[in-house]
Amino acid sequence: MSNQFTPNNPLPQEAPVPEELATFSPEVEAEIERHLAKYPVKRSAILPLMFIVQRERGYLDPPGVAYLADRLGVRVTDIWEVATFYTMINTQPVGKYHLQICKTLSCKIMGEPQITERACQQLGIQPGETTPDGLFSVSLVECLGSCGTAPMMQIGFDFHENLTTQQVDELIVRCRNGQLSNGVR
Amino acid sequence: MFIGAIGCEPLQLARVHLENPQSIETYRKAGGYEALRKALTTMSPEEVIAEVKKSALRGRGGAGFPTGMKWGFVPKDSPKPKYVVCNADESEPGSFKDRYLMERDPHMLLEGMLIAAYALGSKTTYIYTRGEYRYLIEIMDRAIAEARAAGIIGDKILGADFSCEIYTHSGAGAYICGEETALLNSLEGLRGHPRMKPPFPAVAGLYGCPTVVNNVETLTAVPDIIKMGGAAYQKLGTEKSGGTKLWSVSGHVNRPGVYELPMGYDDMEKFIMEDCQGISNNRQLKAVIPGGSSVYIMPASDIIGKDVRMDYEGLVVAGSMVGSGGFIVMDETVDVFESTKNLIEFYKHESCGWCTPCREGTDWLVKVFHRIARGEGRPEDAQLLLDLCDNIEGKSFCPLGDAAAWPIQSAIKKFPEDFRRHLTPTATNGREQH
Numbered sequence A: 001m002s003n004q005f006t007p008n009n010p011l012p013q014e015a016p017v018p019e020e021l022a023t024f025s026p027e028v029e030a031e032i033e034r035h036l037a038k039y040p041v042k043r044s045a046i047l048p049l050m051f052i053v054q055r056e057r058g059y060l061d062p063p064g065v066a067y068l069a070d071r072l073g074v075r076v077t078d079i080w081e082v083a084t085f086y087t088m089i090n091t092q093p094v095g096k097y098h099l100q101i102c103k104t105l106s107c108k109i110m111g112e113p114q115i116t117e118r119a120c121q122q123l124g125i126q127p128g129e130t131t132p133d134g135l136f137s138v139s140l141v142e143c144l145g146s147c148g149t150a151p152m153m154q155i156g157f158d159f160h161e162n163l164t165t166q167q168v169d170e171l172i173v174r175c176r177n178g179q180l181s182n183g184v185r
Numbered sequence B: 001m002f003i004g005a006i007g008c009e010p011l012q013l014a015r016v017h018l019e020n021p022q023s024i025e026t027y028r029k030a031g032g033y034e035a036l037r038k039a040l041t042t043m044s045p046e047e048v049i050a051e052v053k054k055s056a057l058r059g060r061g062g063a064g065f066p067t068g069m070k071w072g073f074v075p076k077d078s079p080k081p082k083y084v085v086c087n088a089d090e091s092e093p094g095s096f097k098d099r100y101l102m103e104r105d106p107h108m109l110l111e112g113m114l115i116a117a118y119a120l121g122s123k124t125t126y127i128y129t130r131g132e133y134r135y136l137i138e139i140m141d142r143a144i145a146e147a148r149a150a151g152i153i154g155d156k157i158l159g160a161d162f163s164c165e166i167y168t169h170s171g172a173g174a175y176i177c178g179e180e181t182a183l184l185n186s187l188e189g190l191r192g193h194p195r196m197k198p199p200f201p202a203v204a205g206l207y208g209c210p211t212v213v214n215n216v217e218t219l220t221a222v223p224d225i226i227k228m229g230g231a232a233y234q235k236l237g238t239e240k241s242g243g244t245k246l247w248s249v250s251g252h253v254n255r256p257g258v259y260e261l262p263m264g265y266d267d268m269e270k271f272i273m274e275d276c277q278g279i280s281n282n283r284q285l286k287a288v289i290p291g292g293s294s295v296y297i298m299p300a301s302d303i304i305g306k307d308v309r310m311d312y313e314g315l316v317v318a319g320s321m322v323g324s325g326g327f328i329v330m331d332e333t334v335d336v337f338e339s340t341k342n343l344i345e346f347y348k349h350e351s352c353g354w355c356t357p358c359r360e361g362t363d364w365l366v367k368v369f370h371r372i373a374r375g376e377g378r379p380e381d382a383q384l385l386l387d388l389c390d391n392i393e394g395k396s397f398c399p400l401g402d403a404a405a406w407p408i409q410s411a412i413k414k415f416p417e418d419f420r421r422h423l424t425p426t427a428t429n430g431r432e433q434h
C-alpha cells in the first residue's frame, strides 16, 4: 500500500503547489457538511470527502487537494499522505468506465484469467492502462467479497458477478452505447 | 449461490429469504428490535454483558476473542465518551458473509450495535465499511434513516433513558484497515497503520477513548443472545464456542454460498461432499483453506475420513483455524505453488509498509515466487522461502505479517510435490521447455 505506489495512486512527480481551491455546488457542499457532522474531529471525514472530490472532479486533483486541506484545517501534505495510502483514491485520471477485475484466489481458480484476457483484448489495453479516448480503464484488484459468485469485476461501485467471457463482451458494448451506469457515486 | 442454515435452525440467516428483507417493517414483523426493547426495559448494562459472557460468543472477525470478556474490559468509570465500532471492512480473501448479513438484514446489525452501545454506555457508534461495499453503505444509511424515524436511533430510544447515534463510514481500499487499530487510525483520518498494543482499544481506542471494535457477524449475534438468553445460545454450539457460525464457501464446489452451521458441526467431509454438493466437474478434492486466506491450507487427506469438527478447537486439532470462515475449496487441477503465489501477491499489495519484516519480506517473497514461476527455480528455494517466512512470522508489528507467512509455510509442508515440480532441474517448468 504505502511503500509501493499502485497504478491508481502514484505519488505526483512534482508535488504540485495548488494555486486555486476547487469549488462545489451548494448541494455538494451540503453533502460535505453531512459527513463532517458525523465526527467530533473534522479530519475523520477525509476519506468520505475524497470520494466526493473525485466523483465531482474525475480524480483527486491538486485544487481538490487544496480544497480538502482548507476544509479540514490540515496541511496539503496531510492530504497527500492519506491519499497515497488508499487504493481507491485516484490521484490520476481514470477512464469513465473503470473495470476492476478481481484477481485473488477464488476468482483466479474460477476463470479470472479468461475474463481479464477478454476484456483487455476487446479494449486493446493492458491492466493498469486507459484507452486513448479515456472511456475505459482496466485494473486487476484484490478480493472484493464476491468469491462465491466468482469470477467478478466492479465497474465503479457496481458489482458484476458470475461472469462469462460473453458477458464481458456484452458489458463493454453496453458501456460503449452509454447503456450502463459507470457506477460512480 | 446458496444462503441458508444446515444442521440447525437459521438464526443469523433467519430473515434473509423474506420478501423485502431490508425494510424495518419486515424486521419488526419477524420479532426485530424486541431484543433491544427487552434489554432497555428489563436489563441493566451489566446484565447484558453477563448474558453475552454466558453465550460463549467468540469474535467472528478472525481472532475468535470472547466477546463478553472484551466488553468487560471497557472501564466503567471513565469520564471519556465511549465508542462502539462495527468492523465491516471484510477484505480477507474468501470471506463474504458480512456482505450478505448487511445486504439482507441491515436492521439486525443496527439492533446488535444498539444493544452493545447500551451495555457499554456508548452514545456514538460507527460502521466502518470497506470502500468497495458502497451499495451496502447505502443500504445501511437507508436502514438508519428508517430506524431514526421509528424512534429506534437518536434520543430516548424506544422511550427509554438511552440515546445513541449510528453513523456509516467508508474505507478506501486497504485490507489492513480491517485490523482494529489500523481501522481506528483510518477512522481518525490517518493512514491505516496499526497501533502499538497495549493500550488496547477497550481502554484507549477511537480519539483515545474506550472503544469496542466488533465484527458484523459478532454484533448480529447479539439480538438472539438477548432474546433467547446466553445459556440457550451457547448450547447451539459447543462449550467454548457458542452458537452458530457463518461460512463463506467459494471455489470448486457445486453449491458455493453462505452457510450457517452450528459450532462444532460434524464433519468437514460431509459439509463439502453433501451440503456443498461435492466438487464441481466430477473432479477430486485437493485442498481447502477453511478460514480465509490467512490460515493454514489443508490437504484432502487431512479431511477425508478424518472427522474434522468445524469449530475453533476442531480446526486447530485438524491443523488449521476458523479465522473469518472463508472456506476456499480447490480441486485436483490447482497447483498449490500457483495458489500460494496468488496469496503472497495479495499480502505484498496489502502490507501497510509500517514495519520492515513485513514490508521487505513480502516483497522479497513475491520476487522469489516470480523468479520460480519464470522457470528459474532452484532446489534450495523451498528453504529460502521458509527462511524468509521465519523472518516475518512473530517479528512483525501486526498479525498481517504472520498471516502472510502461514499460507506459505503450510503449503510447502503439505504440498512439497507442487513446489518440487517447480524447483528441480527435471521439472517441466518454463526453462526446461525451451
Ligand SMILES: Cc1cc2nc3c(=O)[nH]c(=O)nc-3n(C[C@H](O)[C@H](O)[C@H](O)COP(=O)(O)O)c2cc1C
Residues within 6 Å of the ligand: B058, B059, B060, B061, B062, B063, B064, B065, B067, B087, B088, B089, B090, B091, B092, B175, B176, B177, B178, B179, B180, B181, B213, B214, B215, B216, B218, B219, B398, B399, B400, B403
Ligand atoms: C490484517 C488483519 C485484517 C483484519 N481484517 C478484519 C476484517 O476485515 N473484519 C473484521 O471483523 N476483523 C478483521 N480483523 C480482526 C480485527 O483486528 C479485530 O480482531 C476484530 O474486528 C474484532 O472483532 P471481533 O472480536 O468481533 O472478531 C483483521 C485483523 C488483521 C490482523
Ligand code: SF4
Residues within 6 Å of the ligand: B176, B194, B350, B351, B352, B353, B354, B355, B356, B358, B359, B396, B397, B398, B399, B400, B401, B402
Ligand atoms: S506487519 Fe505488515 S501490515 Fe502489519 S504493521 Fe507491519 S508492515 Fe504493516
Ligand code: FES
Residues within 6 Å of the ligand: A102, A103, A104, A105, A106, A107, A108, A142, A143, A144, A145, A146, A147, A150, A152, B093, B094, B095
Ligand atoms: S477472490 Fe475475487 S471476490 Fe474474493
